[in-house]
Amino acid sequence: MIINEDLLLSKGEIRYYKPNQLIFCENEFPFYYYQIIEGNVKLNSYKEEGKEFIHSILSDGQNFGEYAIFADKPYPMNAETVTKSTIVRLPKQIFLDVVGQRPELLSRIVRSLSQGMYYECVMKKYLTSLSPVVKIRGLLDYLKSSQNKNFLYSFKIPLTRNQMGCLTGLCEETVIRTIKKMEKEKIVSIRNGKIFY
Template identity: 45%
Template sequence: MIDEELLIQFGAEIRKVKKNEIIFEIGHFPNFYYQIKEGNVKMNNFTEDGKEFIQNIFIKGQSFGEPPLFIDEPYPANAVAVTKGKVLQINKLAFYEMLQQHPEVSLALNKSLARRLYYKSIMAPELSSQSPEKRLLKLLNYLKKREKEKGIEFVVDLSRQQLADLTGLRVETVIRSIKKIEKKGELQIRNGKIVLLF
């Protein structure tokens, strides 16, 4: 999202992360702006009975964890590397200075945050829906739109467990629901991957 060279110009460092490495934890106060150079990162938290709930999964080029950075509040979720990868991180004060010197970057960041709020708004009613198929289709269509893949189909690069964690469903329910949606012709399963047609 933000040009990597600009971030580096203002002191950003490239941090290598391993799969399942915790980048920051719930309750900690933010010190950095983070942007993914390679790999995927999830924001998660856990219910009292230990069930993981994934807030979102971020991909190459996306930033994560910014809201607390702007309001000086602790993180409401953990950030964990889903895959090994690289993350650009820039100190909070240097990040603020960059935004002041480059207001166009600030505007682009606001747009990105607004898009995430919009996603939360459209997903909230679906998460309360009794229909697991509706929940899954809403999420899959959002992912397809977010990826903006060119071509005639979109391959979902998430496991059934990750889909369950993103929708608040049990993995068994996700598997059954995907089969039902496939029978309706709204998606296909190829080599174990979910494929949505454009």
């Protein structure tokens, strides 16, 4: 959690969202900093042919939208809830005032932005591959690394096959076939329809 919940609630407003509800749209100018209290949010965009590309999926305690505030540019993607979500938003100027008064908070935001950039660099390396196995394994490696779980099949993948496709640029059918191939090669284990890596 970047901003302490008590501070966030004293300065911001709580918003309740249903699943699949837009929080902001691509090309809108930023008016708020957002932090998830509970739920899941995806940052996405759509290709020319209408296929969704998911940039990331965020959960409890994670923040989004601050990069557009600092850049003073419109959002390059949409933010949409995946599940029922409770989100606190701070108006842009209040957010900038709070950050300006608290150097430790600015340090946490820089670290968060750096982690996002690191994720983008890691995923670009895998997404340029023509191999679906390389793309999916790269995604799984990154997700597992953030959980500190080093043992084989110790990490339950928190994504649907469709979400994995949207994150890697693959169609869902390709993800399904690739996961089955990876199971045969003992790279993943499937238990009750859930993928363990």
